[in-house]
Amino acid sequence: MPERIVLETRGLTRVFGDRVLVRALDGVDLQVAAGEILAIIGPSGSGKSTLLNLIGALDTPSSGEVIIDGTPLTKVRNIDRFRGRTIGFVFQSHNLLPTLTARENVEVPMYELRLSGRARRARAVELLDLVGLTKRADHLPSQMSGGERQRVAIARALANEPAIVLADEPTGNLDSATTADIMALFARLNHERGLTIVLVTHNTEVAAAAQRVITIRDGKIQRDVTMGSEIERELLLFKSSVLGQAILRGDTLPPEIAAAAPALQHLLEQV
């Protein structure tokens, strides 16, 4: 079966400022297939959030276009409504409303859908079950851990059954065990529901859990790697290690490794 492209950008460009111009994004062409988990990595200021915000119609391009499920965003009449129904957002800071319980927070995006109060509640409870928070439905954000809050934010992002979830540093505030939990949850949602997930991360372990990793530098896609095998995942992890970095820099290495270094360097440059 040919893969269905749910998200496409063509020549996507965003320039900020009026006197001093910053080309935050510079002609990005990207295609994302339904059911993909795509990680976006790259240095600070390279344009990752700019790209995500344009894809999510939170910002407007200077030129180029974003096409979601075959619809160019410029053709959408009510962009807020389109966004609410098509895209779920998860941010680094969970952005939950502090005076609402977990369940009430998950219900917020559903007000657009004209469901009955009962149907809304039932759906919110179901989504909290899905993210493993059945017992926290009546807790306020202040009564939950960081990982639990982020799972509520993910349940909320799923409230309108979006085609795509966009996540900007979703594990940025979490420790490594909780980060692994959140990535396992994303992987399960992707597997069970065919959810397409685009996430920005600084964390190589998070990126290695994705099927495809693009690297952005100076507003351009520098690298686009589909993680075909476990070995590629391992290589990506190794690349960020102290030894991997030393090999890439061509540092002088202990003799037992030096012999293998050129071959390893070649491999690391591929991922």
Ligand SMILES: Nc1ncnc2c1ncn2[C@@H]1O[C@H](COP(=O)(O)OP(=O)(O)OP(=O)(O)O)[C@@H](O)[C@H]1O
């Ligand atoms: N609203 C804005 N006005 C002016 N410049 C901006 C604006 N938003 C972003 N920029 C600039 O655009 C560039 C890309 O920013 P962006 O936020 O996309 O980076 P990033 O890759 O997400 O970085 P980080 O990893 O630090 O979050 C940066 O040089 C930034 O200063």
Ligand SMILES: [Mg+2]
């Ligand atoms: Mg950013």
